[in-house]
Amino acid sequence: MNLSETQRITIEKHVETFLTKPGALLPLMHAIQDSLGYIPEDSYPIISSAYNLSIAEIHGFVTFYHHFRTSPSGKNILQVCRAESCQSMGSESIENYCKKVLGVDYHETSKDGVITLEPVYCLGNCACSPSVMMNDKVIGRVTPEKIDNIIKAVKQS
Amino acid sequence: MTYKIYIPIDSTALSLGANDVFYAITAEAKKRKIDLTVIRNGSRGLFWLEPLVEVETKSGRVAFGPVTTNDVEKLFDQEFYLGKEGVLFLGLTDDLHWLKNQERLTFARVGITDPLDINDYEKHAGFNGLRKAIELEPQLIVNEVTDSGLRGRGGAAFPTGIKWQTVLNTPSKTKYIVCNADEGDSGTFSDRMIMENDPFVLIEGMIIAGMAVGAEYGYIYLRSEYPDAQEVLNKAINIAKEKGFLGNNILSSGYNFDLEVTRAAGAYICGEETSLLESLEGKRGMVRYKPPLPAIEGLYGKPTAVNNVITLATVPIIMDKGASFYADFGMGRSKGTLPIQLAGNLKQTGLIEKAFGISLRELLYDFGGGSFTGNPIKAVQVGGPLGAFLPEGQFDTPLDYEKFSEINAVVGHGGIVAFDDTTDMAKMARYSFEFCAIESCGKCTPCRIGSTRGMEVIDKIKGGIDQDKNEKLLRDLGETMVNGSLCAMGGMTPFPVISALNFFPKDFGLEKKKA
Ligand SMILES: Cc1cc2nc3c(=O)[nH]c(=O)nc-3n(C[C@H](O)[C@H](O)[C@H](O)COP(=O)(O)O)c2cc1C
Ligand code: SF4
Numbered sequence: 001m002n003l004s005e006t007q008r009i010t011i012e013k014h015v016e017t018f019l020t021k022p023g024a025l026l027p028l029m030h031a032i033q034d035s036l037g038y039i040p041e042d043s044y045p046i047i048s049s050a051y052n053l054s055i056a057e058i059h060g061f062v063t064f065y066h067h068f069r070t071s072p073s074g075k076n077i078l079q080v081c082r083a084e085s086c087q088s089m090g091s092e093s094i095e096n097y098c099k100k101v102l103g104v105d106y107h108e109t110s111k112d113g114v115i116t117l118e119p120v121y122c123l124g125n126c127a128c129s130p131s132v133m134m135n136d137k138v139i140g141r142v143t144p145e146k147i148d149n150i151i152k153a154v155k156q157s
Numbered sequence: 158m159t160y161k162i163y164i165p166i167d168s169t170a171l172s173l174g175a176n177d178v179f180y181a182i183t184a185e186a187k188k189r190k191i192d193l194t195v196i197r198n199g200s201r202g203l204f205w206l207e208p209l210v211e212v213e214t215k216s217g218r219v220a221f222g223p224v225t226t227n228d229v230e231k232l233f234d235q236e237f238y239l240g241k242e243g244v245l246f247l248g249l250t251d252d253l254h255w256l257k258n259q260e261r262l263t264f265a266r267v268g269i270t271d272p273l274d275i276n277d278y279e280k281h282a283g284f285n286g287l288r289k290a291i292e293l294e295p296q297l298i299v300n301e302v303t304d305s306g307l308r309g310r311g312g313a314a315f316p317t318g319i320k321w322q323t324v325l326n327t328p329s330k331t332k333y334i335v336c337n338a339d340e341g342d343s344g345t346f347s348d349r350m351i352m353e354n355d356p357f358v359l360i361e362g363m364i365i366a367g368m369a370v371g372a373e374y375g376y377i378y379l380r381s382e383y384p385d386a387q388e389v390l391n392k393a394i395n396i397a398k399e400k401g402f403l404g405n406n407i408l409s410s411g412y413n414f415d416l417e418v419t420r421a422a423g424a425y426i427c428g429e430e431t432s433l434l435e436s437l438e439g440k441r442g443m444v445r446y447k448p449p450l451p452a453i454e455g456l457y458g459k460p461t462a463v464n465n466v467i468t469l470a471t472v473p474i475i476m477d478k479g480a481s482f483y484a485d486f487g488m489g490r491s492k493g494t495l496p497i498q499l500a501g502n503l504k505q506t507g508l509i510e511k512a513f514g515i516s517l518r519e520l521l522y523d524f525g526g527g528s529f530t531g532n533p534i535k536a537v538q539v540g541g542p543l544g545a546f547l548p549e550g551q552f553d554t555p556l557d558y559e560k561f562s563e564i565n566a567v568v569g570h571g572g573i574v575a576f577d578d579t580t581d582m583a584k585m586a587r588y589s590f591e592f593c594a595i596e597s598c599g600k601c602t603p604c605r606i607g608s609t610r611g612m613e614v615i616d617k618i619k620g621g622i623d624q625d626k627n628e629k630l631l632r633d634l635g636e637t638m639v640n641g642s643l644c645a646m647g648g649m650t651p652f653p654v655i656s657a658l659n660f661f662p663k664d665f666g667l668e669k670k671k672a
Contacts (some may be wrong), residue, residue: 025439067423084345
């Protein structure tokens with residue numbers, strides 16, 4: 001898969017922004033993913049020559065962190081908390097419900113491309129478990145009905 | 158005549174619809190031509206009552222909650238904005254049992270002020286600690302922190318004064334303050350609350366830390382799951398800069414300090430301080446060998462004080478009120494207060510700041526009100542995913558670092574997750590291994606591979622295959638991980654596993670009771 005012209009320009013712009021910043025890789029990768037929705041592996045050679053890092057180092061960095069993805073996601077990301085507090089309040093049934101209604105497993109995208117399902121380990125909303133996060137918004141005390149509403153809302157927008 | 162009301166902007170309150178309530182209330186007020194001044198405050202930490210709306214009255218703030226958009230018309234009908242009784246009326250906020258029985262020091266302002274109103278912050282004793290610290294020699298600031306008995310709230314409970322002394326004593330032109338805001342433990346949200354609801358106190362704590370050890374730059378390493386906190390912190394940093402609290406020659410003191418927020422990327426292990434430093438340097442978060450201590454060779458090899466959010470946010474009140482004021486709270490070697498987080502299967506969940514020494518039972522029943530489901534509480538996990546599961550028989554243990562370690566448990570970051578009697582503890586033990594397998598940095602074999610083997614062994618025990626042999630294998634594996642792991646990820650995962658096995662053997666399909 002080759003980079004599109006706009007992707008290449010975006011990546012080069014971000015690479016330039018963080019060129020002199022210590023510890024640049026972390027903010028750089030966030031910037032790329034925030035702009036493009038993922039970190040295309042074809043960006044590695046550009047980063048490699050600008051930052052004097054090997055492709056292997058860059059690949060090793062990106063794959064270490066759960067947050068970074070190297071392939072496009074759906075239009076929205078639904079993260080379901082799997083951590084202990086949410087488990088104590090029945091998150092397993094929420095996980096199963098999400099998988100069922102979206103027809104996907106974790107790290108997969110619904111057929112219509114609208115939602116990618118991801119597990120997450122704690123959203124800091126443990127006082128109101130079980131919780132999910134749709135894009136940047138946390139929803140507490142979720143039930144199957146709430147999940148339906150959340151999904152409906154993003155499908156309509 | 159305008160009426161002052163408060164609607165929280167904390168992300169847990171938002172997760173329960175606080176923004177919708179805000180829109181509904183402002184719309185209804187407009188419709189009825191009632192002049193409201195709405196302040197978006199932090200949360201008081203009574204999360205089972207969120208969204209909790211407060212009204213300012215002559216006798217103090219009165220609370221209504223939990224408010225939904227459906228209640229809004231009714232609230233206006235009963236003239237709630239006058240503080241009148243009616244549906245959802247809870248009385249004076251400060252008189253609520255939950256709040257009345259706390260000792261809020263670190264959380265003194267949380268829920269009371271508008272998080273980004275720096276004048277409000279100063280009106281509530283904000284920057285008093287900094288102003289006092291400016292008058293002192295660095296060594297005297299460190300002494301104050303040492304004498305307060307403050308220990309790291311991130312998990313390891315290392316004395317903060319001793320850590321700072323090491324950084325102060327290590328000569329270097331460049332030193333750093335790194336705030337560990339990775340808050341990865343399930344059942345914890347006190348760091349998040351400070352950052353979203355009282356960000357200036359963290360900034361103040363970091364400035365004082367910088368003055369004490371001789372550092373002029375700080376980083377807040379913030380987990381990526383907290384976008385709201387990131388936004389609030391960045392705004393707060395800008396405001397503090399404009400007002401001369403950050404930058405060069407702070408309040409004409411001659412001290413310089415600046416800081417930035419770095420967003421993490423979803424790796425639990427990056428909460429471990431050396432892994433965090435690697436990550437900040439733009440590398441994989443592989444745990445470093447110690448020594449050298451980060452206090453001597455930390456970020457980019459420079460002396461670095463790595464401290465948890467709560468640790469740093471507690472420094473201002475220590476500087477303001479004095480070491481002995483703080484040390485008078487608590488018990489034994491656990492001085493001061495701990496922001497405790499009640500989570501999981503409990504009726505009443507949220508934040509309780511108490512002096513050390515309170516028992517789990519008081520927390521679970523007096524504050525927590527028992528389980529959410531109404532079933533008996535079977536076990537609690539204290540201190541995150543690496544903390545032991547404690548059965549009912551241990552609920553009288555006082556919250557104290559040493560008392561907890563006597564029973565192979567940890568206080569950690571003060572998170573408490575309750576489980577009711579429908580919980581399969583063998584499944585929880587298996588999850589502990591699964592989590593370790595997902596989050597291991599991969600450096601040590603017992604942690605990287607042992608965690609996966611552990612899941613298989615539990616499956617075999619549960620499946621009735623060679624139970625005696627496999628139980629022994631599980632215990633041996635636990636010991637290997639404890640002894641053969643570089644950090645607490647691999648080294649402590651056996652705690653929840655073996656405690657589940659010891660206290661709930663039936664859940665593993667083992668009949669005989671072991672201890
Ligand atoms: C696996 C692991 C995860 C940790 N996660 C965190 C964390 O999320 N936040 C934190 O403050 N400390 C965490 N710690 C503890 C840090 O290593 C370190 O002790 C702490 O940041 C020091 O600050 P303090 O002395 O103020 O507690 C973790 C430790 C380990 C082993
Ligand atoms: S115990 Fe696990 S997480 Fe810790 S250094 Fe070893 S492999 Fe990494």
